[in-house]
Amino acid sequence: ARELIGHVEAMAVAANAFNRAASADSAVAAGTVRLTCGQLLGVEVLPPLLRTLRRSHPQLAMELSVSNRLQALALQEADVAVRIRRPNESSVVTRKVGDLHVGLYATPELLAEQGVPDSIVHLKDFPLIGPDRNLAEIELLQQQGFDCASERTLIRTDDHLAQLAALRAGLGIGVCSSQLAQRYGLVRVLPQQVGFDVDVWVAMHQDMRRVPRVAVVFEAVGSGLADFLTTPSASVGR
CATH class of the missing domain: 3.40.190.10 (Periplasmic binding protein-like II)
Structure with a gap:
């Protein structure tokens, strides 16, 4: 049973990799990006950052999953993740944005x-x-x-x-x-x-680096969080 589960998960990862590659065709940062984040940062910090992002890229739509449950980037449960510990998933691009x-x-x-x-x-x-x-x-x-x-x-x-x-x-x-x-x-x-x-990281699957809409969100969220974390009194994105 465990071997079967592992085989199914591997097939899911491969299928998701194909979908990611197929979605990399567009050179425009347009479409939907799913972003996952814990509750505190997701409610208290991210919304102003996303407002600034949407002003710069009006063709973007966001799915914001605010949950303390870790969502697997490899299984395409999210495109970009904000984590309060360094992600240890394979094939993931990470950036520490501050503390x-x-x-x-x-x-x-x-x-x-x-x-x-x-x-x-x-x-x-x-x-x-x-x-x-x-x-x-x-x-x-x-x-x-x-x-x-x-x-x-x-x-x-x-x-x-x-x-x-x-x-x-x-x-x-x-x-x-x-x-x-x-x-x-x-x-x-x-x-x-x-x-x-407490470390704060942003992460995305390595295949997503070639998808403009995901790369833009990864960079914008990372930079916005870095500003928030290094300038405590600032209201980021306002």
């Missing part, structure tokens, strides 16, 4: 009301926002000294958009990128003790 600088943040109102923690230990006296069942994120934060299992973690969710919304609502101290924190006026907490970088 999300992640730390602990809170609203000014919350800190004015409850004070500012001066140590990791002091966090136990503050309401916290953290992941729920995402073991990789829980382990990463625990390595930084942020105890997601604490009884003071009053909001637990694996949805990054929900975490950001809870932060902005002043429900507690939680994780955010410096880029989005500056946009929403959040204040950094314990900057010398909690912080890490």
Whole structure:
């Protein structure tokens, strides 16, 4: 059964490669491009970039798949992907566009009301926002000294958009990128003790380099994200 599944997948990859080659005939950046991205960047960052892209290339149409589930480029589930870790798929062209600088943040109102923690230990006296069942994120934060299992973690969710919304609502101290924190006026907490970088990559199948519409989206999204990641206070594409 496993051999049969592998054979079917190989046939699908070959068929998709043929389709990609056939679609490379047009020299004009026109048609539909499917772009996949995680929820946070897909909702908070990509729409202004796509608006700028559409102004430059009005014949482009976009299918935006906003999901934290990885979609296979080789199987043509997407043409271009934005990933927060380096893609390890074969036959994929990648470009690192920068880093999300992640730390602990809170609203000014919350800190004015409850004070500012001066140590990791002091966090136990503050309401916290953290992941729920995402073991990789829980382990990463625990390595930084942020105890997601604490009884003071009053909001637990694996949805990054929900975490950001809870932060902005002043429900507690939680994780955010410096880029989005500056946009929403959040204040950094314990900057010398909690912080890490997350790689951001764009990727496409190597066959797609010859397809103008896909190559244009790959370049525009990569450049736009690079601008956003290196200029935290900028509103990219606006």
